[in-house]
Amino acid sequence: MNIAVIIAGGSGKRMGQDVPKQFLTINDKPIIVYTLENFQKNEKIDDIIIVCIDGWQHVLEAYAKQFGITKLKQIVSGGESGQHSIMNGVEAVYGKYPDDTCVIIHDGIRPLVDESVLNDVIETCEKYGNGVTSLPYNEQIFVIKDEVSTVKYIPRETLRRVSTPQAYKLKKLHESYKTAMEKNIGFTPSSYVNTMMVDLGETLYFSKGSDKNIKLTTKDDLQIFMGYLQGVDKNWLK
DSSP states (O other), X not given: OEEEEEEXXXXXXXXXXXXXXXXXXXXXXXXXXXXXXXXXXXXXOXXXXXXXXXXXXXXXXXXXXXXXXXXXXXXEEOOSXXXXXXXXXXXXXXXXXXXXXXXXXXXXXXXXXXXXXXXXHHHHHHHHSEEEEXXXXXXXXXXXXXXXXXXXXXXXXXXXXXXXXEEEEHHHHHXXXXXXXXXXXXXXXXXXXXXHHHHTTOOOOEEOOOTTOOXXXXXXXXXHHHHHHHOOOOTTOO
């Protein structure tokens, strides 16, 4: 069984808008709905759980009915951080599904995740016990010496950039969060499931990524998203 835990618990302060960015409407449709539709139409996804910012649960329920998100089974309150929100989602589903259920964690503000990326992260999880969406890093990375200079770089062929979706087996995921809380591991401001797992000594396995799977954090990201929605004539591409 495969269930999606969609994280929509943030306030979106960096976007500078009056509503949380996941509820911004683009072409008469909220961003969160674009995200949910990718999971709704994917045949491998059985159920959807959403971790939602407090005060917006009823709005989300209304949108789910309006846009036919029939796989939505539960809405969970968000936490004090993204990591706490994910943990809330895991706690909400633990015991309701078999231990070997594949739990796909995904940011609600990544509305362009496609079927091939979703399918591959599930298949990787089934094969290895987890899967993390990733891509090669195509830019040069330099280590800061001081505020204005550097003398050291990291070879980009040794790097991968990881995003969501990420997939983990339910029992292992629940146990990992329990251990992390007990040992105070993996709950820094920048922590996520993947970093927590590595901090706990786990090996992660890469699955297919896509440059199209952008995270909507700033106004510039919204412009890119709207560009994708408009589509581009690719007939000239070989």
